[in-house]
Amino acid sequence: MFKDRIEAGKRLADTLASLGPFENPIVLALPRGGVPVAQKIAQRLGAPLDVIIVRKLGAPFNDEFAIGALVEGNPERVVLNEEAIYRLGVDRAYLDRVVAKEREELHRRQRLYRGQENPLENLAGKTVILVDDGVATGYTMKAALAAIREQHPARIVVAVPVAPRDILPELRRLADEVVVLELPEPFWAVGAHYERFDQTSDEEVIEALNRRT
Structure with a gap:
């Protein structure tokens, strides 16, 4: 502790x-x-x-549970938890929305921090x-x-x-x-x-x- x-x-x-x-x-x-x-x-x-x-990609109805992550870079990288995505039935439309949302926050922090x-x-x-x-x-x-x-x-x-x-x-x-x-x-x-x-x-x-x- x-x-x-x-x-x-x-x-x-x-x-x-x-x-x-x-x-x-x-x-x-x-x-x-x-x-x-x-x-x-x-x-x-x-x-x-x-x-x-790095921005966590949260699961539907529980954004604290990571189904992947988006990391800055050129190009930016998306790492997915394929097992969780399959188990939760996450579709491509949801993934596209959550990646777009977290990319916006990632860019905001880039501008703000450095x-x-x-x-x-x-x-x-x-x-x-x-x-x-x-x-x-x-x-x-x-x-x-x-x-x-x-x-x-x-x-x-x-x-x-x-x-x-x-x-x-x-x-x-x-x-x-x-x-x-x-x-x-x-x-x-x-x-x-x-x-x-x-x-x-x-x-x-x-x-x-x-x-x-």
Whole structure:
């Protein structure tokens, strides 16, 4: 159990610092909740901080359940949970609508957080430390990893405070190293493992990025 994202970030930073040093590191956060965690890591490692914007594609009648994810890039990438889509009977028209809706929000955050800059264009040869406040289904993380891998980084490290144990094999397949502080069983939801899990605001993200190393 973590007090809040700040404490989780400090604890994760301590663990990562013990595994370093990392060659030519950059810390990429999944906004918005991953940013306060990643900020502490970037400060501890003396690494630049940026975001990679991924939008969850929510299921009909339950948008908290991921049937896929949309990740920024050129081109943008859609990763689908084909098993869930089949099981829920999700049709192409619904998928097209939810992708269009999340693409609009993705573009809004791109403009708001960093204008025309694109961190994915400058990852070749770097150690990318990909951070979120936790992993549940893993679809947003997997979409981000796929986009990052295409940019030929030297190494990818996934760092999260909490995740379900059964997601680890897939994350280890997609990343070079995975650092998770807590693997609770049973795993209910990311927020259940924080005493305080307020929504991170756009303003907090912008402030963190303006103070990047």
